[in-house]
Amino acid sequence: MGVLTDYFHAPDDDTVFHALDRTDGMSPLIPPLEWDGVEAKSIDPDLVLARLVAAAHPTPGRHHNPLVWPATEDPEYDGSWVCRVDLAAVPDTDLPALATHWAGTDEWRGHATPDELLPIATDLVHLARRARDAGDHLYCWRTV
Template identity: 45%
Template sequence: MGVLTDYFRAADAAVVRRELEAADGGSPLLGPRRAFDGVEAKGLDPVVVLGQLVAAVRQVPWAVGLVGETPVWPTTPPPGPEGPVDEDDPWMTGPWVFELDTDTRDTLAAVPDADVPAVAARWAQAEELHGASAESLCPVVGELAGLARRARAADERLYCWTCL
C-alpha cells in the first residue's frame, strides 16, 4: 500500500475545509471539481521526503521540524496520548490535510528554474527516495517550485493532502 500525496495552494484553511467537505475528503486535485492548483506527488510526505527537498534547497542536513505543518483535516482534534484508539476515528483512517509553513513555501519558491537540476541531484541522495535519479526528480522539483511561486505571488499557503 502506498501513500498518496497531493500538494496544492489555497487562500486559507477555511477554504480548504469547505472543499474537502464538498468532496467527502477526496483529493482536491482529482475528479470533476479540481478545486485547487496543485501537484500530484505520490509518496512525497511533507515531513520527511518534502523535508529532504527543503534541506537540499537550503543545503542543510534534514531534521525533524524542517517543514512546519498544521493539521487542517479532519476537523476533529487529533487523539491524545491517553485512552483507547478508536479505529473509526478519522485520524486513524485519513485522509489528512496539513497546511505547510510559509518558510517551506518561500524556500521552494526561491528555486530558480536554472537551479532545478542541481537541487534534484542533491535531493536524489536522500535515502527515502530509494535511488531515484536526479533526471526523474527534476520535473517534480520544477512543479513544486512553480506551485510555491504561484502561491507566494497570490499570498496563499501550501497544503498537503495525503491518504493511504
C-alpha cells in the same frame, strides 16, 4: 496502492477546511474543487518533501506542517488529511542542483536519479511560486 499525495494552493486554512469538509476529504485536484496543484505520489510532506525544503532553504530545526483537515488528530483515523507546507520558490537555475541533492537523501538513494527527480522538484517549486504569486498557502492532501 501506496500513499497518495497531492500538493495544491489555496487562500487559507479555513477555505481548505470547509472545502474538504464538503467533499468528505476528496482530493482537491479533482471535481468539484479542481484546485491548482501537482500529483506527487509518495512525496510525504513530513519526510520526503522536508528533505527538498531543507536542501532549498537550509535552516536549523525541523519544519512543522500544521494539520488543517480533519479536525481530529485521533491516531485511529484512517481517512485523508491535509496539512500546510512550506516550500518557498527557488530560481529555476537552482533546480538541477536541488534535484541532485534530493536524490542523494536516504529516501531516494538507489530509488531515483536526479534526472528522474528534476521534473517532480520543478513541478513542486513552480506550484510554490504560483501560490506565492496568488498570495496563497501551499498544502498537501494525503491518503493511504
